[in-house]
Amino acid sequence: MKTQHWFFVHLHCLLVGSLVDSSSLSSSLRPQSVTSRVGNQAVLPCSWKTRLGKEAPSTCHIQWATTEDTVFELRGERKWQAEAFQGRMEVPQEKLGSGDCSLIIHDVQIGDTGRYESFMVVDGVRDMKTRVFIQSVKLSVFDHKTRQSRRPGGELVLDLYTLHSMRVVFQGRNSSEWSDVWMRGDKDTERLQKDLVEEKLTIKQLKSSDDGLYKVLDEHGLAVSTVQLYVEEESTALKVDQILDRQALTDDAARSSCSALLLLSVLVTSFQILRLV
Known part of the structure; x- marks a missing residue:
């Protein structure tokens, strides 16, 4: 029985060693x-x-x-x-x-x-x-993805991230249509101002109708960033921020739980293998 035990242990070591060797040889490929x-x-x-x-x-x-x-x-x-x-x-x-x-x-x-x-x-x-x-x-x-909440009359600063950003489009919360907000080369307006140094665009005097999705697009029409904007009164905006924070905490907890379950599964499997040997 002891001879069989050592045979299986030795075989296990050989298999693991061969796997490590083949992995190291092919890692560069x-x-x-x-x-x-x-x-x-x-x-x-x-x-x-x-x-x-x-x-x-x-x-x-x-x-x-x-x-x-x-x-x-x-x-x-x-x-x-x-x-x-x-x-x-x-x-x-x-x-x-x-x-x-x-x-x-x-x-x-x-x-x-x-x-x-x-x-x-x-x-x-x-x-x-x-x-x-x-x-x-x-x-x-x-691309970059963010969710932000602002009060009416506030400002939204959109990060364009790169000189290759050419266009900003907007889709209202209850609409399926996209409309142009800004294109590179546009002159500043009372509500829209492009920073002279940094790649940032400021939308001022926000209204409830500004609530929705904003996309920054490059010269090929590919998304550089997507911003979900909530324009709400102070109490509602606070609730939105709290909801987003709770979602982030829930996501972190779920990831931690998955990691713990995976570790437990590996330990149980290893224990069962040792019992069989």
């Missing part, structure tokens, strides 16, 4: 996941030492590409980036020597969502250049 929100910065990780060893090439020649085309290239002091990313991409040269070839995308947009792959171009036989695959990264960019 699986795309890593990176998430960001519109207007923020995204860093796509890359380390050429995982594929080329510890010795740096005489001249680092890095390429980043999507499934469709090359979007960024750095060779020594020379840099190139695709038109859609102009002025928004960089690979810090001071970090290349230590193996860090991560791509930094500034002011990320919804349209930047996709899969990116990095390559190092090295010298091959007979002076032929060879592209060595390094890392695959899946980038997901999300």
Whole structure:
């Protein structure tokens, strides 16, 4: 009986070890996941030492590409980036020597969502250049979503987040139609004012008819942000804020409960396996 016990324990260790080894071998081939929100910065990780060893090439020649085309290239002091990313991409040269070839995308947009792959171009036989695959990264960019409550006569400050925000549209609470509120280049009015420095739009002298959804859209019509606005009297507005706070607390409690149940399930399963062994 004791011999059987040790046999099963040894077999279990071998299986776990083989799983760990295969996982480590394939980890560099699986795309890593990176998430960001519109207007923020995204860093796509890359380390050429995982594929080329510890010795740096005489001249680092890095390429980043999507499934469709090359979007960024750095060779020594020379840099190139695709038109859609102009002025928004960089690979810090001071970090290349230590193996860090991560791509930094500034002011990320919804349209930047996709899969990116990095390559190092090295010298091959007979002076032929060879592209060595390094890392695959899946980038997901999300819009901003908020809910706010204001009293009649108050102000709503809409964050545009990025210079690529071109339009703000509005849908009243009891309407299915969207109407234009603001477009880039519009002159300020008594109720609408665009900040001269920051990407913010202020709607003044709020009325009950301003209650509804506001969407900030980019040049492709994609949502940069969505704001649910409640325009209510003070007592009602306070109730709305309390409801939103309770919903947030309920969501946190639900997540904590799920985590506890998952941990309990793992412990019970482990105990049952040990009993069988």
